[in-house]
Amino acid sequence: MNYKYKLVAAAIAVVTLAGCSDGADRRRQANQDFNYLETAPLGTWTQPAGAIPAQVSDYNIPARSFQGGLGPSVDIRPPQQVLALIPGARAVKGEDGVSLLLAKEEELNKVWALTQKLIVERNITLRSNTANAMETDWVTWNNDDEDRQIGSRYRIERSAEPGRYTYQISLIDWREDGVEMPVSVDNKERYSTIMTNVVTARYDQLERDKARERAQQLVKQIPISMGQDRSGLPVIIARAPYNVFWERLPLVLNEIGFTVESRNRSQGLVEVKYRSPDDEFWTELGTKPIMLDSRSYNVQLGDLGNRTSINITNDKGKPVNEEALNSLAPVLAAAIERAQ
Numbered sequence: 001m002n003y004k005y006k007l008v009a010a011a012i013a014v015v016t017l018a019g020c021s022d023g024a025d026r027r028r029q030a031n032q033d034f035n036y037l038e039t040a041p042l043g044t045w046t047q048p049a050g051a052i053p054a055q056v057s058d059y060n061i062p063a064r065s066f067q068g069g070l071g072p073s074v075d076i077r078p079p080q081q082v083l084a085l086i087p088g089a090r091a092v093k094g095e096d097g098v099s100l101l102l103a104k105e106e107e108l109n110k111v112w113a114l115t116q117k118l119i120v121e122r123n124i125t126l127r128s129n130t131a132n133a134m135e136t137d138w139v140t141w142n143n144d145d146e147d148r149q150i151g152s153r154y155r156i157e158r159s160a161e162p163g164r165y166t167y168q169i170s171l172i173d174w175r176e177d178g179v180e181m182p183v184s185v186d187n188k189e190r191y192s193t194i195m196t197n198v199v200t201a202r203y204d205q206l207e208r209d210k211a212r213e214r215a216q217q218l219v220k221q222i223p224i225s226m227g228q229d230r231s232g233l234p235v236i237i238a239r240a241p242y243n244v245f246w247e248r249l250p251l252v253l254n255e256i257g258f259t260v261e262s263r264n265r266s267q268g269l270v271e272v273k274y275r276s277p278d279d280e281f282w283t284e285l286g287t288k289p290i291m292l293d294s295r296s297y298n299v300q301l302g303d304l305g306n307r308t309s310i311n312i313t314n315d316k317g318k319p320v321n322e323e324a325l326n327s328l329a330p331v332l333a334a335a336i337e338r339a340q
Helices: 024-028 105-121 185-221 242-255 279-285 322-338
Strands: 090-094 097-102 126-129 133-136 139-141 150-161 164-176 179-181 224-228 234-238 258-264 269-274 296-303 308-314
Touching (some): 090 185, 105 133, 105 150, 105 164, 105 185, 150 185, 224 322, 234 322, 242 258, 242 296, 242 308, 242 322, 258 296, 308 322
Antiparallel strands (some): 133 150, 139 150, 150 164, 164 179, 224 234, 258 269
């Protein structure tokens, strides 16, 4: 029995440029007419009587056949990009599909094991399966930018040579609404990339889950104190690595009156709104209230290796005063201790 799995759009981040129309064909085709296809063929130039011929080769059109689509068959969608979610991996697109060049053999084995797990979880049938290669049965896609159901089959391979560890996904068969068709270069590039992104996105999700678990285990050992940044300005110091504290911070902030509006991990920025809890909360926590007004703030984290710096600015980017930071430090420490 062959299994089909509809890979939903939420599995990967896909950026689509859509025209005014909601139709799938409008997302693939230029939003113009195709009258140029009716252009009359070039004729032979007739030299006027008495004219002196002069020839310039700058604008000669090469006399050969060019391959490619015309009119409605030209796909204007931006090319798919491989999501850079595996640290140290480099993506290479070629005629055979998409390859990930990994830094270590351990990473290659990790991605391979993840692929095997993903195939089992999503009921994707394999036609062949060896130690270093597998070939899938039909995988079904129902994408908003396609006007028909897409089916694709893949060959997934790995190879390990000294200093070169390669993981490759290639689209090998193609069908539309159940009808098998030749594999075009564009479809091979696009859907090999999409399938690669399913794997990289799952890899990233698992790594984040592990980081969150580590953060929960290490949160009991995060001392909080006041310190100074390189400019000598006051900051709060959490004695925990950035990736550990980043995962834990939103839960701690929510416990002490902050509401997290958005987060940007690469910038270390957490946008929050603050509303001070009532007196009963502070009595129970055993600290004095935070000396902040009820308004929006930005929590800025800095990676200091085995420590993380914490600073607070208002919604206009102005740092809060040292008195406010001093009031926040013991509250963070008490909230982390209570979370045990």
